[in-house]
Amino acid sequence: MTAPVRIAQLSCGADYSGVQEEINTAARSVNGEIFFPDIALKDIVRDFDKFGLEVRSPDLKLAIARAMALVEGRVDADAVFIATCFRCAEAAIVRNELRRYILEHSKLPVVSYSFTERTTSGTLLTRMEALTTIARRRALLAREVQEGITLGIDSGSSTTKAILMKDNRILGKGWMPTGEVLKSAHGVVDTALAEAGMKLSDVQAIGTTGYGRFLVGKEFKADLVQEELTVNSKGAVYLADRQHGPATVIDIGGMDNKAITVMDGIPGTFTMGGICAGASGRFLEMTAKRLGVDITELGPLAMKGMGNRVPMNSYCIVFGTQSLVNALAAGSTREDVAAAACHSVAEQVFEQQLQEVDIKEPVLMVGGTSLIEGLVHAMGELLKIKVVVPPHSQYIGAVGSALLASGFIKKDGTDAGH
Amino acid sequence: MAKVFIYPATSLILSDMVTRFGHKPLGSAIAIRERVQTPGLESPPLQITPEEPKKGLAWAAVEVPAGVRGRMSLYGPMVEECDAAIIINNADLAFGCMGCARTNELVKFLLRQKEMPRLELEYPKNEAEGVQFVAAIKKFLTEIGGKK
């Protein structure tokens, strides 16, 4: 077993919310180890003054001083986890500023999170996994070219996708709504293999990602089981051919959204989920259903409408649907309603998630929702930049998995096949 | 013997002086000890489970952060139980149980709301202030029935 990734925790309130053990558990499950940087009182007083953010809470002062000890190299760590209470304004400012400060002044990967007493280790797992992956597996993430024959499976909350690749080219694709996790996975794999004219035994390495990654990974004896934050970043810059320099990846998913800043294909800051269903792909699905169109037609419909004619900006799917019904009852056109729905989702993501990452161009939109051009358009308007949708963007996780899995092909050709 | 809430609740100085002059200090350690010594579900390090922030709803509404409510579940009952309070107002470097400024503001407010003997002062910065500080506390504790 390799040495655990040393994760420095900078926090206020975790012990008192009863979630410290959840944090520890999430870290342990990805071979991480939480610790608290050791400093003295004189360091706290000096560094808090030096940092210049005059907060009142002593534990936030402590967090600031500990962050400075990490950045200045007085305490060693592999990664940083910043956590404060949800709904605390003072802590939110510290959390954001510390994350920015650490990213600007060190190479340490950082994840920040605001918890409630309901936060569980399961919620934190994907973030912790991404954190330890960035800290430990930079070599893996450095891969830019797919080699051999590999299969990537993305078992998402709404849809399951598979991609078969050979020598840096996509040969087979599979896509279906997620029903029974394993059945859906087998379904998409069979489709992808059939398109490529191959058998599972031809495949030299398999990677899985998404919510069902562990289950599907076990079923297919995957070589790489990896959370979607790093995999999607990798897939996005690979497909958009932006593997060098900065990029921002936005993935509005069925259950949660991801906004990731990427540098040379390696994720820097990211935010994940945190918003209600009104800002998810689910809401757009519901809108399409209400408007009596297929989800694939929602985008073109929205492009014909004017979103600002319909008031709709709720992060709650129930209230969002209410606005939608009201607008239709008041005689708004389907086009305007479709455009408003796209704008509403984009706006929620923009306000609640994109503020936490420093947007750097190109902005790549990926995942199934990136095919809804009305949504991409609305996001571009909000960001005031041209948003790029790479080819095969709905397969991003599967492509990322297939790409990274090729790092597991044995050079001596002893792959037994799957 | 009176139960005296000490603020900062982690104070060595106040805990010592309240005991020294014949009373019982109510502070963080008492509340934490109670949790550490009660069987239940494991929730290290402080044995504060996610249930505690819910108990904290008695003193702070649901829109108040979980950390404030969790801390209030420690202090709320002691604020209700105490007969007197000593507050050091410039306790800006008390961490952990006293690490949240919002909780601290609320605790102080609740102590001030309660009709009971209360002494408020500042940490001494020199010998002369030290004498005044000790004399004030000693006098206060004597007046509420402590030993001379």
Added chain:
Amino acid sequence: MTEYKPAYPGTVTRYVVVESYTVTPADVAIRAYEVAKGVMIKENCFGLIVMGKEEDVDRVIAEVRKMDPTHIFVKDRGFPPGDARRCRATLGGARPGFHGIEFEMGILPYISNGLEKTENLDLSAVPAPAPAAPERRLDVYTLKKMIDAQEP
């Protein structure tokens, strides 16, 4: 979540902090061991941690306090000595509360001095501590008085 069984129910733990010119934490520890009678004693950098039944702990503390009453301070602790949940060795850094003690340690000499000076003093003769300085600007009348008081 797993079940939690407390390790030392029914005990109390107290810190004994030694801030003395005449006795060292080691001296205090020796004396504490002499009178321990089953009370658990652990030395640390600023004094001792004493754990046991409340009356026993108080007995030991009363004994060691006699060594230098105005320079030995006592505080309650929630955790038993050496508990991994609070231990620096397992947490990586000091628990936050340690820095609070660190801060008050710097003030203890004033307290010791205060305890000595007030021992046989009529407390009513000591002026009350000044309240925190108000953050008010100097009013114009006071300023005028000060100007007038200056020698030309």
